[in-house]
Amino acid sequence: MPKILLVEDNEMNRDMLSRRLQRKGYSIVMAHDGEQGLMLASSEHPDLILMDISLPKMDGWEVTRRLKSNTETKHIPVIALTAHALSTDRQKAFEIGCDDYDTKPVEFGRLSEKIEHLLVEKSVS
């Protein structure tokens, strides 16, 4: 069962997303801020990380950057979840090293597809 690390500060979003993903068959680990996210990424070795960008203290970009520069964690695919769909955000996401992004509010179906896609890729590589 693939493990997904969900880094999201909003409790309701966390709740919704985690439950839906669990029902989809993923095991979920949750972090409510960037620091925790980094810690858990190293300790839990998830197969995929869903990164909310609008985090308190350290924002999602920074977290992703650190994850991607850390040899332990850089191989883990990251999907950035951003409230904006601007080209600049998209560009930033890819510059930082996100493997994909999606907009909030999440359209669950779409997100699931992206997750599956990345996990398949990962397993193949």
Next chain:
Amino acid sequence: MQNRAIMTVRRLIIAMLMMALGQAAHVWAQDSDQSSEYLIKAGYIYNFAKLVEWPASAFAQPDSPIVIGIVGTDPFGPIIDKVLEGKKVNGHPFLIKRLKPTADVKECHILFIGSSLGPHVADTIRLTRGTPILTISEIPGFADHGGIIHLTLEQNKVRFEVNVDAAKEADLNISSRLLVLAKVIQQPGDGRKTE
């Protein structure tokens, strides 16, 4: 050398000339000593002619000559001719005639009575009465006798006396200028001398 010679020659010539002149002067002086008196007297006569006025009837024409008659001894000789040659007084030239005592003196304007006629002076003078003749003589006492001009020699100087009455009688006008120079003699009436 040459200059000195020229100088000497010059001096010589000058000396010679001087000598010659001296001689000439001497001679001339000698000559003039003697003849100068009559030269002067001739000159006087000439001057008298100038200072005497004859009446108009005395001359026929304006250029009729002034006849100077000389009677008696002619002391002048050629001198008077020379002196009066070519001269004129008031346009009248001079004509000098030497006359014999008996000649007619009436045509003369001036009559010079020579000393030889001394003793006959009065007569001669009488001859001239009535005629405007200027009688001149050297004869002493001439004026007293009625002669008009008496030439004298005083202190080696020729002087003359003028008898104004006689002149007046002769109808001759004698210039005062002449009278100033002369010793004027007036003969009042009978021949008394007044000076």
Next chain:
Amino acid sequence: MKLQNLSIKRKLMLITMLTSSVALLLSSASFLIYDLISFRHLLTQDLDTQAQIIGYNSAAAMAFRDEPVATATLAALKAKDDIVAAVLYTPDGKIFAEYAPTGKSAPAVIPPKLSRTGYRFEGGYFDVLHDVSLNGERVGTLLLRSDMREWSLRAKRYAIIFFVFVFASGLFALLLSSKLQRMISRPILQLEDTIRMVSANKNYEIRAVNTYGDEIGRLMDGFNNMLAEIQQRDTALLNANDQLHSRTEELEREVVQRQQAQEELLKAKHAAEDANRAKSAFLANMSHELRTPLNAIIGYSEMLEEETRESGNREAIQDLQKIQAAGKHLLSLINDVLDLSKIEAGKMTLHLENFDVPPMIRQIVSTLEPAAVKNGNVIQVHVDDNVSSMRADVTKVRQILFNLVSNACKFTDSGTVSINVEPVTIEGHEWLRFEVRDTGIGITPTQQRQLFQEFAQADTSISRKYGGTGLGLAISHRFVQMMNGYIQVESEPGKGSTFTVLLPVEVKAETPENPPSDAVTEVSGPIPDAGFNQDTILVIDDDATVRDLMSRFLSKQGFRVIATGNGDEGIDLARRVRPLLITLDVLLPERDGWSVLHEIKSDQELSNIPVIMLTIVDNEATALSLGASDYLVKPVDRERLSSLIDKHRANRSSSSQNGNSSKGPAEKHQQFVPSASARG
């Protein structure tokens, strides 16, 4: 002492003295000299006569060489004081007789210089030589020497008199001139005093007292005039100075005011900036704040639905679906409202990027398939082969198309929604035309009019029936505007609608406003060719302000405005653009409004375009008789203008509608909404 610097008095006196002295000197000198000369002449003659007499008197003596007499004759000279010597010479030059009262000896020999008769002035003595001749014959020479004492005496006397006279006259002249020079100098000195007083006291009221009628008098008059003028100028200057002071004070006050105003403006600016930031922050926050709980609602309800599906509780599923629907509806409302707020706040910006068009279309279509299917509609897509990529704000383009397609699906029942994308070239520019056609319920003309206006959802019943916020088209319209494109609708109620969006292949950021110029036609953006332009209004007015105001007003009403200040150009534009309506100012340069009106009405192509005459002069009868549709007096009553325009629009549409049912869509009544307003 320089002559120039002497006082006038001195100068005048000097002049007078000098001139009079010189005159005096010259005249008296010449007189005296003349006198002396003639006196000498007299003496000379006298002496000569003497000599003659003596000569005559001594002639005889000389002739007879009578020295005493000669001397005596000479001695007569005793009577004459001035004779200092007399000598009688013989013809050969020797002394014959002498008279020498003073003892001085006479010259021994006749000087060879002298001829026999002559005069000689020598050694202060005057010698006369005279021939002495007797009866024409030279007998000698007489020399009389006179000391000319009489003459010397006379000369001396004269000299004294002269000097005394000159001196006395000089004094007198001095006196007189000193008195008389005042005539000239006094006025001058007075003038000088006056001038000194004036300049010392700077008192220009003083005037020189003028009692003289001559040049000096005139000078004084001139001076007085000058003073008067200076006084005036002075006064004027003082006034000007005062004015200047007060102006300066005013200006200073104004400056202070301005500064204050500036400070306040600065404060206001800061406040506005703060407000602006607050607005942005608000929008950003609100965006987030509003969406977050809504996401929760939608999210949970979705989740619950999934969970409930497993349990099979149909009712619960329906309920949850209702919640979802409501939530989604709310979310879209919120999104639209937020978008519009952003647009209103001017915070909506274009993010231009190059993107591929076909995939975007596909994406939209795939997203809306379910919605289409729900209504039994079929989506047909045709993207031209030449359509590849464009440069635009992809999000906005997507939103626009999404809006149109979703509307099409919403308002169509068991029909077809076709999407057509193709490139077009208009007047040298490359555009992409997006056409969304449906066979739905169509839109009535009334509705069409209000279509792109926010908050004017056709009518509330429709929104209840068909859903939607009513804001979508307004937002789409704005987005199209921002990208300098065009959006138009064609519709026949009951038959269907076609929405057409024209976007430049290369969208550029909104063009900056061009400053208006009188004769130039003012239109923003390129003019697409005839056929699109029913809702254009052509404004012909030579007043730039009027054009500006009309443009703003009319474009706010939703019209596209073309304005020109030139009648001929206006006619030309009318032909090309075929506006809905023309407003025509009567007073135009070069060509008078009436003749323009006449030409428009005479032209077959243009004659049916209504012309509203605008003018400052009331001339309604003439206007109407010449064919003007309406007549307004400036300043224009906006409401009246609007209602007039509406009236014409209605007429137009009804007339074209009535005759056009058989014609194709191209001929159908079109509402072309200007997407680029003339003045924002």
